Amino acid sequence: MHAMRLDYQRNNTPVPWLGLGVLAAALAALALMGSYYQTLNHRIDFWERKADRIEQVSSHRALASRPLSEQAAKVQSLEAKQANQVLRQLSLPWNDLFKAVETSGGQTIALLSMEPDQKKGMVKISGEAKDLDALLGYVKRLSTHEVFDRVLLQSHQIQQADPEKPLHFSLFAHWKGVAL
Numbered sequence: 001m002h003a004m005r006l007d008y009q010r011n012n013t014p015v016p017w018l019g020l021g022v023l024a025a026a027l028a029a030l031a032l033m034g035s036y037y038q039t040l041n042h043r044i045d046f047w048e049r050k051a052d053r054i055e056q057v058s059s060h061r062a063l064a065s066r067p068l069s070e071q072a073a074k075v076q077s078l079e080a081k082q083a084n085q086v087l088r089q090l091s092l093p094w095n096d097l098f099k100a101v102e103t104s105g106g107q108t109i110a111l112l113s114m115e116p117d118q119k120k121g122m123v124k125i126s127g128e129a130k131d132l133d134a135l136l137g138y139v140k141r142l143s144t145h146e147v148f149d150r151v152l153l154q155s156h157q158i159q160q161a162d163p164e165k166p167l168h169f170s171l172f173a174h175w176k177g178v179a180l
Contacts (some may be wrong), residue, residue, distance in 0.1 A: 004075055004155060006153075011130075020040075025055075030096040031152070037171065050119065055096075061137075062071065080169060087143045088118075089118060091145065092111060096146075096147045097116070097123065097147055100142065100145035100147045100148065101114060101123075101125060101142070103136055104141040104142045104145065105138060106134075106138070107138075108130040108131070108134035108138075109127055109128070109129050109135075109138045110127055110128045110129075110166075111126075112126045112127045112128065112180060113125070113127075114126075116175070121174060121175050121176075122172050122173065122174055122175060123147045123148075123172070123173045123175055124154075124170065124171070124172055125142075125170070125171050125173060126168075126169070127168075127169060128159070128166040128167065128168050128169070128171045129156075129166065129167045131162075131164060131167060132156070132167060134167075135156060135169050137155070137168055139151050139153055139171060142171075142173060146176070147175065148173045148175060148176060149175075149176050150174050151171060151172070151173045151174075151176040152168075152171060152173075152174075153171045154167065154169075154170045154171055154172055155169065155170045156169040157169075
């Protein structure tokens with residue numbers, strides 16, 4: 001007797017050669033279309049760069065051939081001055097100024113305002129001190145910082161209405177190397 005072979009999961013469907021052929025053709029067409037797409041993108045980039053160069057050259061020629069009117073020259077000069085002023089303000093040693101003013105205060109000084117005047121190279125500082133000794137110590141500590149040339153007490157006044165009677169003060173500090 002022969003051994004019987006039972007195969008219950010046998011797949012009787014033949015390999016779909018037609019479907020595989022269509023898939024292979026579609027993949028080949030996709031590869032060709034991708035290559036063509038890249039070629040078109042390269043051409044577009046080339047022509048856009050060429051158009052930009054032509055536009056730049058023509059605008060430079062137009063600007064060079066046309067003299068600036070007197071009003072346009074004034075506007076351009078004003079814009080350059082404003083840009084230079086902004087650049088000078090940004091290049092000031094702001095961090096050093098703030099650090100010097102904040103670290104000199106301590107617990108006995110309360111700063112109320114600080115008004116830098118870049119043109120004069122001065123900083124006006126207003127605040128309140130616990131007493132005259134605290135105020136004079138603050139002025140002395142400020143004058144030791146390298147940021148300031150000298151520190152001058154402009155005014156001070158005891159606040160009689162306040163029960164603690166703080167000393168309201170105003171001082172000027174000459175900011176080193178800032179005057180324009």
